[in-house]
Amino acid sequence: MGLSPESAPPATTTAATAVRREDAAVSPAGAGPARAGRRRTGVLLALGMAAALGALCLLSAGLGAYDIPVGDVLGSLLHRAGLGGAALDRVGESVLWNVRLPRLALALLVGASLGCAGALMQGVFGNPLAEPGVIGVSSGAAVGAVASIALGLGFLGNWTVTACAFAGGLVTVLLVYALSRSGGRTEVVTLILTGIAVNAFAGALIGLCVFLADNAQITQITFWQLGSLAQATWPKVLAVLPCALAGLAVAPWYARKLDLLALGERPARHLGVDVERLRLVLVLVVALLTAAAVAVAGIITFVGLLVPHLLRMAAGPGHRFLVPGSALGGALVLVAADLAARTAAQPAELPLGVLTALFGSPFFFWLLRRTRRRQGGWA
Amino acid sequence: MRSFFARRARRLPSPAPLGSVRAEARALRVGLGGRNVLDGVDLSVAAGEVVALVGPNGAGKSTLLAALARDLTAASGEVRIDGAPADAWSAGELALRRAVLPQSAELSFPFTAGEVVRMGRAPWAGTAAEDEDDAAVEAAMAATEVAGFASRPFAALSGGERARVALARVLAQRAPLLLLDEPTAALDLRHQELVLRVCRERAAAGDAVVVVLHDLGLAGAYADRVAVLHEGRVVADGPPAEVYLPELLGRVYGQPVDVFDHPHSGEPLVIPRRAGRDFAP
Numbered sequence: 173m174g175l176s177p178e179s180a181p182p183a184t185t186t187a188a189t190a191v192r193r194e195d196a197a198v199s200p201a202g203a204g205p206a207r208a209g210r211r212r213t214g215v216l217l218a219l220g221m222a223a224a225l226g227a228l229c230l231l232s233a234g235l236g237a238y239d240i241p242v243g244d245v246l247g248s249l250l251h252r253a254g255l256g257g258a259a260l261d262r263v264g265e266s267v268l269w270n271v272r273l274p275r276l277a278l279a280l281l282v283g284a285s286l287g288c289a290g291a292l293m294q295g296v297f298g299n300p301l302a303e304p305g306v307i308g309v310s311s312g313a314a315v316g317a318v319a320s321i322a323l324g325l326g327f328l329g330n331w332t333v334t335a336c337a338f339a340g341g342l343v344t345v346l347l348v349y350a351l352s353r354s355g356g357r358t359e360v361v362t363l364i365l366t367g368i369a370v371n372a373f374a375g376a377l378i379g380l381c382v383f384l385a386d387n388a389q390i391t392q393i394t395f396w397q398l399g400s401l402a403q404a405t406w407p408k409v410l411a412v413l414p415c416a417l418a419g420l421a422v423a424p425w426y427a428r429k430l431d432l433l434a435l436g437e438r439p440a441r442h443l444g445v446d447v448e449r450l451r452l453v454l455v456l457v458v459a460l461l462t463a464a465a466v467a468v469a470g471i472i473t474f475v476g477l478l479v480p481h482l483l484r485m486a487a488g489p490g491h492r493f494l495v496p497g498s499a500l501g502g503a504l505v506l507v508a509a510d511l512a513a514r515t516a517a518q519p520a521e522l523p524l525g526v527l528t529a530l531f532g533s534p535f536f537f538w539l540l541r542r543t544r545r546r547q548g549g550w551a
Numbered sequence: 552m553r554s555f556f557a558r559r560a561r562r563l564p565s566p567a568p569l570g571s572v573r574a575e576a577r578a579l580r581v582g583l584g585g586r587n588v589l590d591g592v593d594l595s596v597a598a599g600e601v602v603a604l605v606g607p608n609g610a611g612k613s614t615l616l617a618a619l620a621r622d623l624t625a626a627s628g629e630v631r632i633d634g635a636p637a638d639a640w641s642a643g644e645l646a647l648r649r650a651v652l653p654q655s656a657e658l659s660f661p662f663t664a665g666e667v668v669r670m671g672r673a674p675w676a677g678t679a680a681e682d683e684d685d686a687a688v689e690a691a692m693a694a695t696e697v698a699g700f701a702s703r704p705f706a707a708l709s710g711g712e713r714a715r716v717a718l719a720r721v722l723a724q725r726a727p728l729l730l731l732d733e734p735t736a737a738l739d740l741r742h743q744e745l746v747l748r749v750c751r752e753r754a755a756a757g758d759a760v761v762v763v764l765h766d767l768g769l770a771g772a773y774a775d776r777v778a779v780l781h782e783g784r785v786v787a788d789g790p791p792a793e794v795y796l797p798e799l800l801g802r803v804y805g806q807p808v809d810v811f812d813h814p815h816s817g818e819p820l821v822i823p824r825r826a827g828r829d830f831a832p
Contacts, residue, residue, distance in 0.1 A: 298659030431666075432673055434659045435720075438622055443724070444646030444674040489660035 210488040217487055218497060225504045232276055232511040237519055238267045275404035279510045280503045281416045282401070282465040283475060287502020288423050289461035290476025291483075291495050295430035296454050297364070300484065303477045304462040307367040307455065308348050309341045311374035313466035315381075316340020318393050322381035333396070334411050334467040341463030344370060349455055399470035399525020401510050408468050415464035419457045420499055426454060427491035434489070472525045474532030475502050475509075481536070561641065563678060564633060564648050564727055566757065569599035573728045573759035574619050574649070578628035581611075581618055588614045590783040591628070598727065601750050601760040603770035606780035607804050612763045613654065613732055615780065619761060620651045620730050632728065646674035649728035654736070656717035658705045664716045665701035668692055671723035683725070691722035694749050696742075710737040718746060722753070729753060731762040735769060747773040767821040771795060779803055795819040 234240045240260065248268055250257030259265055289304045296302075304310060319325075320336035328335050352366040382390055429450050432440040437447050465472065479501040480494055487493055505528075513522045567573065575595035581588050589611045596602045604612040617623045618630055621637040630637040633648050640648065650671070658667065668691055672684045692698040695715040700708060705716060714737040721729065729750070735743040747769055750760045754775070764770045770777050771791035779787040779794055781803045787794045800821060801807045807824040 300660065428673065428676070431662070432670055434662060435667070435670060436653070436657050436659075439651070439653055441622070441642060442620065442646060442649075442651040443670065444643040446642045484660065488666075489662055490666070 210490070214487040214493045214497070217483065218493075218500065221497070221500045221504050225500065225507065228504065228507050228511065229276055229280075232279075232507055233268060233272045235511065235515055236267075236272065238263070240264055240268060240272075270406075271404075274406045274409050275401050275510065276507065277409045278401050278404040278412070278468060279507045281409065281412050282469045282472065283503040283506025284420060284499040285412075285416045285461040285465040285502070286472060286475040286506070287479040287498040287500070288420055288495060289458045289465070290478075290502070291480035291491070291498035292423055292426075292430070292454050292458050292461075293476065294480055295433060295491055295494075296451055296458070298434060298436070300481055302364075303473075304458055307364075307458070308344045308370035308374060309459050309462040310466050310471055311371045311378070312344025313337040313341030313463045314397065314471060315344070315374045315377045317396060317467065317470075318378050318381045321389050321393050321396070322385040324389075334408065337467035338415070338463045341466060342459050344374065345455060345459035345463075349452070395523065396470045397525075398523035399472040399528070400513075400521075400523050401469055402521060404468075412464045412468050415460045419461040419464070422453070422457050423461075423495050423499075424492070426450060427495045430454075430491040430495070431489075470525055472506070473529050474536060475505055475528055478532050478536055479505055561644050561647065561678075567598045567633075567727065569757060570597050572597050572631075572634070574630070574632045574761070576615065576619060576628065576630050579615075579618060579630060580626045580628050581614055581623055582626045583614065583623075587626070587783055589618065592780075592783070592785055594619075594778055594785060594788065596728070596759045596761050598757050598759050599754050600775040601754045601762065601773060603774035603777045604761065604763045604780060605765070605767060605770050605777055610780040610803075611783045612780050616651075616730050616732050616761060616763055620649060621645060622651075643674060646724070646726070648726055649730060650721040650724040650726040652718055652721045652729075652731040652734055654732045656705075656713050661704045661706055663702050664697060664705050664708060664712075665692070667705050667716055668697070668701070668719045668723050671720035674724060674726075680725075687723045687725050688719075691719040694722060694752075695719040696745065711739060711742060714738060715742065715746075718749075722749065727758050729758055729760045729762075731760070733763050733765065735764065735766065743769060767795070767800070768818075771819045771821070772816075791819050795821060 230242050230245055233245045234242050244260055244264070245268065247257035248260050248265065251259045252269075260268060286304075293302045293304050293307070294300050314337070316339050317333050317337035319340070320333050325332050325336065348366050348370050351370075352362040382393060385393060429440070429445045432443050432445050433447070433450070435443070441447050462476075480498040483494055483497050483501055487497065506524075509528050509531075510524055513524045513527050516522060572595050576592050579589050579592040579594075592611070592615060594602070594615065604615060606612050614623065618625060619632075619637075621630065621632070621640075632640065632645065637645070662670075665688075668688050669684070671691070672681075672687060675681050675684070689698075692701060695718050697712065697715050697719050700712060705713065708716065714734065718731070718734055721731070731750070734746050734750075738746060743766070747762075750762055751773055754760050762770075762774070764774075774791060776789055777787075777791050777794045778785050779799070786803060787796075787799055795810050797808055797810050800810070809822050809824055811820045811822065812818070813820055
């Protein structure tokens with residue numbers, strides 16, 4: 173095994189382990205209380221989020237137009253796992269396994285992807301207000317999806333929209349990266365400005381697609397853009413699973429380097445970080461995670477912005493907790509939001525993206541003012 | 552997964568005898584924005600010595616330091632670190648050999664001062680020296696007198712406190728070559744002396760130190776050698792007593808100066824020649 177920074181033991185994917193690693197490093201005089209406090213907060217947060225997520229998943233699997241008691245949900249799960257329990261009646265079993273659970277799995281994957289992508293993005297740009305949409309992944313993916321709907325493409329059957337969105341997002345982010353790179357470096361300002369230009373171009377392309385589309389297609393495009401998990405099926409879950417899992421597995425390996433990047437590009441380089449390589453890998457991971465989420469669920473905003481921000485305020489900015497923690501927190505927020513979207517206005521269903529933006533933006537605004545007041549600015 | 556991310560093994564730095572060259576620039580030319588900021592610079596720094604870079608604004612001091620840190624690529628000439636061309640080292644290997652204090656310390660997330668200092672230990676992760684992490688952090692914070700606010704957010708510190716925390720991070724890195732860009736700029740009188748005493752201690756322990764300074768008095772009092780830069784060239788390089796010549800400094804700075812010996816310590820003092828207290832228009 174080499175001794176390069178990459179091969180240094182990274183934080184594992186569970187927040188608890190990430191925190192335990194810090195235990196070994198007893199802090200020097202003065203640093204003790206704060207470090208210990210943040211560590212304890214991190215452990216408690218991770219445990220709390222995991223417990224809440226478990227409970228919410230069971231609840232979400234049971235609640236809906238066809239109510240299934242939580243005990244019966246557990247029974248059916250155990251039955252399928254071969255651990256006793258009992259199957260539900262035919263309708264219940266079908267609702268649970270063909271409707272609720274794929275939707276739940278998709279919410280978990282999309283939420284974890286968005287949360288994790290947000291944390292990575294903010295780390296890469298060194299800006300707590302950066303979000304995946306900034307570099308154009310979301311709008312690039314949207315162009316792919318909208319074009320496939322408007323042009324009536326169907327070469328991959330049910331997966332066509334997903335695949336096109338994914339391809340669009342990935343192409344866009346690579347394009348942004350290539351355009352904003354000069355002399356072997358990527359200046360953050362150039363990257364963000366290029367992202368803005370690409371976003372504008374993507375907006376124009378989406379407009380063009382809507383102009384070309386017929387009425388039925390426009391309805392479909394509009395609902396996709398609002399963000400929803402209503403069309404969840406197991407094949408869709410499988411379509412996102414590899415991308416999401418790959419992104420989520422790679423991300424924590426770069427947590428310590430993201431901490432160093434907070435010092436700035438040059439100091440990070442002085443501490444042995446290959447900044448260009450780090451940025452390229454993380455931009456690809458962000459593209460993977462965001463494109464996967466946008467492809468199946470449309471544009472869901474604020475999860476990637478809000479979750480890392482909240483966790484940073486609670487448990488400090490260390491990425492060894494923040495990256496896996498944001499994945500957990502993102503999953504929690506999205507499962508909760510989807511449950512609300514399904515049940516708040518029964519039998520109608522609220523668009524998920526609208527719901528997260530509706531509650532997310534005022535909350536975020538409040539956070540901004542609070543943090544700014546406390547820190548005396550954004551230093 | 553491990554093997555996928557692992558690159559070739561890092562070469563750890565070996566201790567060098569006092570006097571052996573840690574870093575050198577040979578006929579170095581660096582161009583920025585279409586002009587030569589450095590034009591044929593030769594400079595070397597050896598284990599156990601403190602070299603001060605002085606000169607007027609825009610003379611190329613920081614550029615030379617950045618070139619030694621491999622932040623900039625040379626238009627011609629070369630930079631050697633630890634006997635090998637700077638480009639021959641990987642980023643990780645270079646981080647074990649030289650630590651750099653930038654002119655201004657920035658931080659994009661609310662890490663505490665203690666966490667910032669600990670970042671200096673990152674290059675050693677996965678090596679045997681990782682066991683020294685706590686001792687190195689503690690010693691660095693004690694040397695720079697920052698232990699008292701280790702748990703406060705970096706952003707909440709004053710400019711001088713930040714500068715010392717940044718220096719503590721650099722010291723915690725325990726690299727045998729220290730490149731410090733104006734470490735005293737934000738500091739009060741006492742802490743300026745403290746920082747340069749730390750430089751001397753590190754040199755006595757066998758490190759090589761290159762420090763950019765504006766205060767000729769500090770440079771004269773603490774540096775083994777002073778290199779005077781002027782318009783991208785080193786115009787003088789030697790012990791302070793040999794370099795601090797009134798006509799040389801007067802020409803370089805465009806300001807007539809007088810040089811005295813301190814009555815007690817004998818170190819050279821540089822005083823700008825002033826018109827006296829009579830500032831009548």
